[in-house]
Amino acid sequence: MSDSPTPQPDKQKRRPERPSNSNLILYVLVGLLLCVVLLSQFGDVGSESLNTSEFLNGIESGKFSQETVSDLTIGQSTVSFTYKSDETEDGKPVEKNYRVNITSFGDSGRVDLRKLLDENKVGYNDASDQSQWQMLIYTLLPFALFLVVILIMLRRFGGAGTAMSFGRSRGKLAAQEDVGITFSDVAGIDEAVNELKEIVEFLRTPQKYQALGGRIPRGVLLVGPPGTGKTLLAKAVAGEAGVPFFSLSGSDFVEMFVGVGAARVRDMFQQAVAKSPAIIFIDELDALGKTRGSGMPGGHDEREQTLNALLVEMDGFDSDQSVIVMGATNRPETLDPALLRPGRFDRNVTVDRPDKRGRLHILKVHAKKVKLADDVDLDRIALITPGFVGADLANLVNEAALLAARADKTEVTSVEFEEAVERVIAGLEKQGRVIHEEEKIRISYHECGHALVACSLPHTDPVHKISIIPRGMGLGYTLHFPEDERLLTTRTELIARICCFLGGIAAEEIVFEETSTGAQNDLQRASDIARRMVTEFGMSDKLGRVHYSETRTSFLGPQASGESIHAEETVREIDMEVKRIIDEANATALEVLTTRREVLDRLAKELLEIEVMDSDHLQRILNEYKGGSGPQLKPGTSAKAKTDPVDRSKAAGENPDVGPADGRGGIEIG
Numbered sequence: 165m166s167d168s169p170t171p172q173p174d175k176q177k178r179r180p181e182r183p184s185n186s187n188l189i190l191y192v193l194v195g196l197l198l199c200v201v202l203l204s205q206f207g208d209v210g211s212e213s214l215n216t217s218e219f220l221n222g223i224e225s226g227k228f229s230q231e232t233v234s235d236l237t238i239g240q241s242t243v244s245f246t247y248k249s250d251e252t253e254d255g256k257p258v259e260k261n262y263r264v265n266i267t268s269f270g271d272s273g274r275v276d277l278r279k280l281l282d283e284n285k286v287g288y289n290d291a292s293d294q295s296q297w298q299m300l301i302y303t304l305l306p307f308a309l310f311l312v313v314i315l316i317m318l319r320r321f322g323g324a325g326t327a328m329s330f331g332r333s334r335g336k337l338a339a340q341e342d343v344g345i346t347f348s349d350v351a352g353i354d355e356a357v358n359e360l361k362e363i364v365e366f367l368r369t370p371q372k373y374q375a376l377g378g379r380i381p382r383g384v385l386l387v388g389p390p391g392t393g394k395t396l397l398a399k400a401v402a403g404e405a406g407v408p409f410f411s412l413s414g415s416d417f418v419e420m421f422v423g424v425g426a427a428r429v430r431d432m433f434q435q436a437v438a439k440s441p442a443i444i445f446i447d448e449l450d451a452l453g454k455t456r457g458s459g460m461p462g463g464h465d466e467r468e469q470t471l472n473a474l475l476v477e478m479d480g481f482d483s484d485q486s487v488i489v490m491g492a493t494n495r496p497e498t499l500d501p502a503l504l505r506p507g508r509f510d511r512n513v514t515v516d517r518p519d520k521r522g523r524l525h526i527l528k529v530h531a532k533k534v535k536l537a538d539d540v541d542l543d544r545i546a547l548i549t550p551g552f553v554g555a556d557l558a559n560l561v562n563e564a565a566l567l568a569a570r571a572d573k574t575e576v577t578s579v580e581f582e583e584a585v586e587r588v589i590a591g592l593e594k595q596g597r598v599i600h601e602e603e604k605i606r607i608s609y610h611e612c613g614h615a616l617v618a619c620s621l622p623h624t625d626p627v628h629k630i631s632i633i634p635r636g637m638g639l640g641y642t643l644h645f646p647e648d649e650r651l652l653t654t655r656t657e658l659i660a661r662i663c664c665f666l667g668g669i670a671a672e673e674i675v676f677e678e679t680s681t682g683a684q685n686d687l688q689r690a691s692d693i694a695r696r697m698v699t700e701f702g703m704s705d706k707l708g709r710v711h712y713s714e715t716r717t718s719f720l721g722p723q724a725s726g727e728s729i730h731a732e733e734t735v736r737e738i739d740m741e742v743k744r745i746i747d748e749a750n751a752t753a754l755e756v757l758t759t760r761r762e763v764l765d766r767l768a769k770e771l772l773e774i775e776v777m778d779s780d781h782l783q784r785i786l787n788e789y790k791g792g793s794g795p796q797l798k799p800g801t802s803a804k805a806k807t808d809p810v811d812r813s814k815a816a817g818e819n820p821d822v823g824p825a826d827g828r829g830g831i832e833i834g
């Protein structure tokens with residue numbers, strides 16, 4: 165029941181708040197700068213300027229003489245002195261400060277001036293050497309301050325990647341010399357590891373390969389969903405080979421200024437070659453390596469230039485430079501074909517979601533870092549986490565450890581792991597949320613509807629838990645996990661899954677004679693499965709065994725048009741087929757729940773009281789009604805393994821794509 169829009173996890177990386185004292189520093193500097201500029205402009209306030217001829221005439225005529233002139237200083241550009249004039253004020257002679265510009269004098273002029281002063285016996289103080297330094301400081305200081313202010317402003321407003329970091333790769337480019345990660349830190353993706361062992365071998369002993377004249381791999385493309393450990397794998401290669409690791413993200417190259425990205429690419433290769441053998445790792449390669457000319461025309465000059473620079477650099481290696489470029493992407497189909505040609509990213513290593521065994525291994529790797537209680541069964545956790553990738557599992561273990569710490573436990577027990585699994589799947593519990601009593605009853609019926617349909621139909625996954633405690637994105641949820649993990653899903657299983665999704669809204673319809681907005685997510689996922697059954701899996705008899713792709717490649721590139729290539733009629737038929745599948749599943753769900761209304765009422769009432777019901781409790785209630793008034797419509801789920809028509813040992817691995825038809829199949833939220 166999620167009638168509020170699903171909150172998206174806040175993925176935006178926020179720029180860390182800068183301490184406000186950098187503001188203060190900025191203000192102080194600006195103030196200082198102003199002072200210096202003012203001083204240098206009006207530093208001689210109170211002295212009158214005198215033109216040179218007046219000054220020289222004054223000396224020759226004796227107006228400026230030993231008696232009248234004091235403190236005469238010859239500086240680099242000015243002569244300053246105090247003149248006692250004939251005028252008097254309150255009986256005292258008035259003193260005037262004069263300043264004479266002598267820049268036009270030149271060196272010889274200055275010598276002449278000294279001679280003249282000597283002849284007229286006017287005492288002077290020669291400070292032209294010393295003031296040279298003063299001058300220098302006076303002229304340079306404003307510049308220096310100005311520079312500092314500009315630098316601070318750029319840091320504040322631009323962050324990295326503005327004009328200041330022009331051409332330089334970002335900070336991360338400092339090579340990681342000692343990565344400290346080896347293949348033992350990478351679990352569950354053994355095929356990928358095996359493929360990369362050769363690269364390690366090559367980086368360790370490039371001579372061996374070069375002596376035989378073999379073509380050395382230059383680029384390795386790691387392809388797989390986010391969080392499956394691509395970065396980890398690249399680091400492990402560097403760690404195993406003991407070579408420096410340069411890491412950058414494709415989006416780092418895409419800049420505001422044309423040419424910066426390209427300069428950055430060249431810079432990166434230069435640095436890596438200088439440290440070869442080395443590894444350059446480019447995450448999100450698709451951000452920079454998208455097919456040239458795709459998308460809207462124009463406006464992609466910068467990215468194309470950057471991509472071209474990358475292509476040129478990869479071609480430009482000599483074979484004795486053992487630099488290997490590793491790229492990671494989860495959308496290899498969007499990459500420019502030029503990137504995949506021999507000599508560039510010609511090795512393709514798939515890093516797939518781990519299967520149950522893989523998940524177990526990953527859990528073991530991460531569980532080493534925490535203190536596990538004896539009751540923790542990692543095998544079971546691997547089982548109930550289908551669809552989890554390495555990053556999820558790492559997060560899961562960490563989450564469990566945090567929970568244990570919060571509960572002041574000395575070990576992480578299975579309780580924390582259970583809670584952590586639910587947290588990762590469904591979000592945090594929101595115990596504070598106040599829910600209207602009426603709504604609570606509705607939510608309870610809705611969830612029990614899901615659960616009861618799942619327990620009544622064959623080919624469904626066993627229910628693990630029902631809860632009406634709101635969590636993250638939903639108001640209640642039903643968790644079910646497969647008994648064992650399989651790679652294929654049959655049509656019957658998909659239909660059963662749709663029935664389970666519809667169980668919630670069906671229960672609402674039966675009990676309240678009216679549905680609510682809470683089933684939106686269920687309907688969306690049910691419809692997704694139905695649509696994929698028709699358009700991708702060829703599971704509709706009416707439309708046949710055809711894959712109906714939705715977009716066509718236009719001259720602007722595959723993403724640009726987005727229009728359907730199918731006849732209007734076909735599109736309509738697809739829609740009708742999807743609706744037919746949904747309608748039939750809905751009828752099944754309604755039938756199950758109407759026939760077992762008594763059980764539904766009982767479950768809903770009990771769930772309302774206890775809020776969370778585990779599988780044992782559920783089974784106890786169901787057993788009470790076995791053979792009683794509400795007949796169990798279909799054989800229970802335990803019959804599944806035996807009745808399943810597909811020979812899995814043979815089919816396994818042939819089309820792993822079909823399995824997760826609805827992503828993480830294990831949860832009905834709301």
Ligand SMILES: Nc1ncnc2c1ncn2[C@@H]1O[C@H](COP(=O)(O)OP(=O)(O)OP(=O)(O)O)[C@@H](O)[C@H]1O
Pocket residue numbers: 349350351352353389390391392393394395396397447492494526529553554555556558
């Ligand atoms: N196969 C694995 N074995 C052990 N730990 C893993 C594995 N895969 C991921 N992890 C954990 O998840 C973290 C994140 O993985 P990583 O950044 O390598 O994923 P990725 O595939 O590069 O993701 P993305 O595509 O989002 O960059 C790792 O630091 C590691 O702790």
Ligand SMILES: [Zn+2]
Pocket residue numbers: 165610614668669682683686832833834
């Ligand atoms: Zn629901």
